Amino acid sequence: MEIYGLILAAGLSSRMGKLKALLPLDGCTVLSRCIRSLVNGGASDIFVVTGHMAEQVGAEAKALGMHEIFNPEYEQGMFTSVKAGLQELPDDAAAFLVLPVDIPLVRSSTIRALTFDYTSESADIIYPCFRGERGHPPLISAKLIPEILAHDGQGGLRTVLERHDSKARELNMPDLGILRDLDTPDDYEQARLISRRRVPLPEECEALWELADTPLQTREHCKTVAEAACLMAKALNKSRNHQNQLDLNVVKCAALMHDVAKLKRNHEAAGAAILAGYGFSGIANIVAAHRDTDIKPESPLTEQEIVFLADKLFQGTNPVSLDQRYGKTLERWKEDSEAVAAITARLARAKDLLQRYEQEAGISVPEQLPLLMARELV
Structure with missing residues (x-):
């Protein structure tokens, strides 16, 4: 044809x-x-x-x-x-x-x-x-x-x-x-x-939510995570003094899209597939990896780690500690020793990553991030 x-x-x-x-x-x-x-x-x-x-x-x-x-x-x-x-x-x-x-x-x-x-x-x-x-x-x-x-x-x-x-x-x-x-x-x-963007515009993120039937409460979570991730990325960029700067557009859009396929099984991979299918290759890998982190100690923090951390620091739109965030999952799987071991390992990796971030950015995220977000809203 x-x-x-x-x-x-x-x-x-x-x-x-x-x-x-x-x-x-x-x-x-x-x-x-x-x-x-x-x-x-x-x-x-x-x-x-x-x-x-x-x-x-x-x-x-x-x-x-x-x-x-x-x-x-x-x-x-x-x-x-x-x-x-x-x-x-x-x-x-x-x-x-x-x-x-x-x-x-x-x-x-x-x-x-x-x-x-x-x-x-x-x-x-x-x-x-x-x-x-x-x-x-x-x-x-x-x-x-x-x-x-x-x-x-x-x-x-x-x-x-x-x-x-x-x-x-x-x-x-x-x-x-x-x-x-x-x-x-x-x-x-x-x-x-x-013209060179390989990430969606904010209006296109809204359209992607509509196409994927992303729940409204999930969209609000994504907006909160995006706001937090951008603040964290700005703090890290400031500490790096113009070297290895993170792309704030990538951070924002990946955070907005990280749960786009929340209703689907294995939603991280499903979300990445949706984004790649529509040509948004610039954030698909970040969305695919937002459940866990495996960054090497010698590797610099990237947009992927910032989105991962910001997501783990909120339950819905409410700030939580990593222990609180992973604690609910541990409670749900407490009868499964293998699952408990895997979740505990993910929590340990998340804590190590948060410590790396705080040392490089020079801020204490649990104390300072909610204050910074409140100031942004004023």
């Missing part, structure tokens, strides 16, 4: 003031970032529709091994580019994805989910959604091509798609990139800041 990608890159970029398609982003260009998402997401082939400054944009597309389609009517609006692209799609197309070049932050995992969903059960249209809001790129059945080509352009592509809303599906994804476009220089600067 052939599903093609159609990138619309013919516009004037008037609000940006510079040609969007060739702006640098994530070590490449905006256009190549769009291409990479579609290719890695499973699109069979990519067609780039050019117009304004077609020679430069087309050269970039061809250098990346993609097909160029020139739209001589590009100044008449985006719908003319849609039609120009569809006229050149191969006859074996089962469906196609329409991605404007100024929406380059779509994750390849989102494209992969769309193509897999369509091959599992076809539909006239499948929209990626972020917390209920439709975004790009829609995946459109090839059977709509004649109707799109016959449309007079009033209302653009949306008018045609709205006629098929009863046969459309929505696919919720934790991908804010489906809604983010590059209209202005400010939009572009924001995109540059987040």
